[in-house]
Amino acid sequence: MATSNQDQGLSKYVTLVSSDGFEFVVLREAACISGAIKRMLDPKSAFSEARTGRCTFAEINGIVLEKVAEYFCYHYKNRDREDVPDMDIPPELCLELLMAADYLDT
Amino acid sequence: MFRYFALDCSNTSSVFLYSLYIFATSPPIHATQRPPTPPANFSPPLSASPRVAARHNQRQYFIASLCALTEYFDLFFVSTTTTISTTTTPTSTTSYSRITAAPILDSLLTAYLVPKGSRGLGSWTARSQEHFSFLTPKQTKDLNATTTQRKDESAQPTQSAAKSSSRARCTQWSESAKCEPAAEREPAAAASPKGTSALSGFLSTLPSNTTIMRNQNNARRAAAAAASRPAPQTGEATSNTSEAASEPETTSESESAPARMGETKAQTEKRLKQEAKSIAKIKASRSFKRRRRLQHGVEEDEDDDARAVFLETVAPLPDQTANCAVCEKRFAVTPYTRASKEGGLICPKCAKDLDKEEGPAKRQKRNNTGRRRKVQSDLLDGVYPGIKNLVTLCVETLAKNADDAEELGDLPATMINKVAAILSKKRLVTSETLNIFLRAGSDSLTVYDGAKLSSNDYIRVFQYMPVLKHLRFRNGIQFNNVVMDHLLATTVNLETFSIHGSNLVTDDRWDRFLVEKGSHLKALQVYWTDNYFGNEQLALLEKTSPGLKKLKVSHNQKVTDEGLAHISKLPNLEHITLQIYRQTTSPPYVEILNSVGTNLRTFCLSAVHVIDDSVLNAIHDNCRSLNKFRITDNEALTDAGFVSLFTNWDNPPLTYIDLHKCRLMDARDPSINPENVGLCSLGFEALMHHSGKSLKYLDVASCRHISRDSFSRAFEPGKLYLELEKVNVSFCHGVDDSVVGCIFKTCPNLKILVVFGNFDVRDVRVPKGKILIGVPNAHGIQIEGTEDGVGRVV
Known part of the structure; x- marks a missing residue:
């Protein structure tokens, strides 16, 4: 997927890369639910992430990042609804996910 | 053998x-x-x-x-x-x-x-x-x-x-x-x-006589039922009758018509006749012919099939037996017996299995019924319905599984605090779950609900966390003399000590604590101590804890004016919060403000019924860095006092103001207030003018002499209060639909607006993401915004 945003503005998708090399391609709008990612990808910021559309997280492993990506989709899909069932979070992932969520400002 | x-x-x-x-x-x-x-x-x-x-x-x-x-x-x-x-x-x-x-x-x-x-x-x-x-x-x-x-x-x-x-x-x-x-x-x-x-x-x-008797009884009943019904029941059809029909070669059998137990010969004849009649009817029916054609050729025995159809149509009554449609076992039919979709009956065991299969669906239903209540509860807590953020989801899951957790690892302190708060809200903090918060290297511990902890648990805290500096307990009932003695014997030197509900620590232990450990204290918060912690302890603070920056004495029954005066001798105080049950007057407060007012960042007095404008004047004269300000439940302060406080005050704008119940208490004619007692129109306008820019929290509930015009002017279009997040204007008669509308317009970041008792608020449009609590309508008390800006009653 072309991640450069040289040609007419931003690409629709961004790539999230975990510490163990897993890549998750997510809608830019969905990923920007996270304050941290939003700031990373802000075109005004001139971070390398903003130029390439790739965010590498050295402290989040693939399993946790997958859950994070799932949450982005869940949030994006239900953004206009009020009566939303909570997303299931496996208890064993809970702590790591909490750290990641805190880091990502989600 | x-x-x-x-x-x-x-x-x-x-x-x-x-x-x-x-x-x-x-x-x-x-x-x-x-x-x-x-x-x-x-x-x-x-x-x-x-x-x-x-x-x-x-x-x-x-x-x-x-x-x-x-x-x-x-x-x-x-x-x-x-x-x-x-x-x-x-x-x-x-x-x-x-x-x-x-x-x-x-x-x-x-x-x-x-x-x-x-x-x-x-x-x-x-x-x-x-x-x-x-x-x-x-x-x-x-x-x-x-x-x-x-x-x-x-x-x-x-x-x-x-x-x-x-x-x-x-x-x-x-x-x-x-x-x-x-x-x-x-x-x-x-x-x-x-x-x-x-x-x-x-x-x-x-099996003894009972079985026999029951069998006999059932047989008799079945026979009686059969006699009174046009067609016999499935369960009753004896093998003999079946034989008679299906094996016509048994001549002797056919001749001697099989009698049922307890049935007279006439009854038997009648029954058989009716049976034969209905079978003949079935044979003649079109559907039966079609069925036979479909199932097998014509060569099979017509009698057999007709009888089968006949027996299928007769459903068993309660207290009789039938064969389960699923497992084909025989069982007793009761009024609660479940029918299968195909028309047969299902035995209790199979019905239970079916229930289990359908279980999740049923449970789902139940979840939905409690949903509305949950949403209402969340709204009152200020939680906007919709998607929770990932942190909240994780913390809730964590709290749900607190029993399985052994330790929280190296989570940031704010997260640990959130987990602790949710656990306490659910009243799950027990001896076992306390362990996950006891982290040896950490210097702070907050337990929001210690009601289920024993004194041994409190002692354990000091054993596990020798470097503890900041300790907060709410509902710490069992934090008693024994625990205090243990604390005094350890090397723990607390800088922050906040204790709530510990009414078992006696005055002499408080004295010892202040004398032995008071020198390290920077913050002392004492709530609900009933018969202990009074003037003597406040007097001790001057000598033992000169470095105290924060003092909070709340719900206290012992402290009087005399004790309050000692507070003025603590030179480093920055935060003072007092809620004293005894009647207190203005002079000690003025004294405090005169001596330590300059550095005060928090000055909160609750339930001070009789203090007068001299306190407001002292604040105006002394305070230069006040940020949080509260005076509640007062009937002596006047509007002029508030005006002079907020006018030309050399204090930066405040972020937190709570002046609820500062109003005239006169039941004869509540609307007349010639001397402008309490926070009235001018005072409110001066307040908004001084602090509106940075105000985050504003509570003017029950200040009922603030006029509608005053609200309109304060929130008139063009003004912008970017910081305001929560406003309580309950029981302010001036608030109506237009005022509420103006508030929403001028406070873009507002989250909660409380309008209890404002009967002029009837039909208001609430922007998305904001919560309006307390609308007095027939459907409920809340209106919650929708995207197109149209208010919706929840």
Whole structure:
């Protein structure tokens, strides 16, 4: 997927890369639910992430990042609804996910 | 040795019957013979359909099996409720509940069949001809042949076996079946007296009179029900009637119309007539013909099929038995019996299984019913309905599984605080769950609900966390003298000590604490201490804790004006929060403000009923860095005082102002307030002018002399209060729809607006993401915004 945003503005998708090399391609709008990612990808910021559309997280492993990506989709899909069932979070992932969520400002 | 064999055939499948036959006809192990081959005409049906399973050759082999088995056992006892002896449909189940083979001695066989619901086991000898009627002469011959065949295969191959015991037995049996009841007793009598005694011994161990009586009772009731109904019930259809229809070659059977227990001859005739009539009707019906055409050719027996249809249509009544539509087991029908989708009935066990399968769906439903309440509760907590953020989801999951957690790892302190708050809200902090918060390296611990902790748990805290600096306990009831003594004996030097509800720490322990550990104290918060912590302790603080920056004494019953004066001697104080139950007056507060007011960042006085404008003036004169300000429940401060406070005040704008219940208390005519007591229009405008820019929290509830115009001016279009997040304007009569609208417009970041008791707020448009609490309408108290800006009643 072309991640450069040289040609007419931003690409629709961004790539999230975990510490163990897993890549998750997510809608830019969905990923920007996270304050941290939003700031990373802000075109005004001139971070390398903003130029390439790739965010590498050295402290989040693939399993946790997958859950994070799932949450982005869940949030994006239900953004206009009020009566939303909570997303299931496996208890064993809970702590790591909490750290990641805190880091990502989600 | 007496051997017996008990067999429960209540759910016998055809395959089982076949295995039984193999077992019964196998030669003894020592006789090395070729394996038994099933007879040529034995075709165990692969289909489990009871319709097929009930074909007569199968019954015949079952009987043969029984005969063979009697060779090895002195006595055997077979209980069955299935379709062994009927040939029609599964619904016309047999009425034989028990087939008992009598005692056998050597070569004598007698089989007794005791119909269910007849005279019972107690009167088994008085059997009648009909008990044996299921054996037609032809079948008897078959039976003989089979047993003989078995004999031939085994060690005695001679034809003289024709005279062998088993043949003799069976012949005798079939003969006895045809003879009169009186003569029938002979085989039993001919059996050895030893065997008879064995049987009676065995019978005495069988279910006692109650069973018999119940059987009799059921039979009687069934008979009565049948007599009063046009058609007989499924469960009642005796095998005899079935036989009569399905095996017309049993001439004697057809002639002597089978009588039901307790039924008169006339009743029987009537019943049979009605049965025949309805069967004829079924035969004539178009749907029946079509069904036959579809199922099989015309060559099959029409009578059989018609009877099957007839029996299917008659549903069993409560207190009768039916076969389960799922497992085909027989069970008693009750009013609670569940019907299957196909029309049959389901036994309790299968119904339970079905319930389990449908369980999740049902539970889902229940979840939805509680949903509304949850949403309402969340709204009151200020949680906007919708998607929770990931942190909240994680923290909630974590709190849900707190029992499984061993430690929280290196989570940031804010997260740990969140987990602790949720656990406490759910009242889950116990001795066990406390452990996850006790982290040796950490210097702070907050327990929002320590009500379930014992004094040992509090002591444990100091043992686990030797470097503890900041300790906060709410509901720390058992934080008593023992714990305090332990704390004094440790090296723990607290900088922050916040204790709530510890009314078991006595004054002398407080003194010791302040003397021994007070020098390190930077913040001391003491709530709800009932009879302890009074003026003496406040006086001690001056000497023991000169570095104190934060002092909070709340819900205190002992402190008086005299004690308050000591606070002014703490030079480093930045935060003062006081809620004293005794009546306190202005002078000590003025004294405090004059001495330490300059650096004060928090000044909160609750329930100060009689302090006057001198306090406000002292604040105006002294405070230069105030950020949080509260004076509540007062009836002496005047509007002029507030105006002078907020006008030309050299203090940066505040972020938190709570002036609720600063109003005139006069019940004679509440609307007249000539002296402008309390926070009124001008004071409010001055407040908004001074602090509006940075204000985050504003509470002016019950300040009912703030006019509508004043609100309109304060929130007029063009002004912008970017920081305001929560506003409480309950019981302010000036607030109406337009004011609420203006507030929403001028406070873009507002989250919660509380308007209890404002009856002019009726129909207001609430922007998305904001919560309006307290609208007095018939549907509820909240209006919550939707995207298009149209208010919606929740």
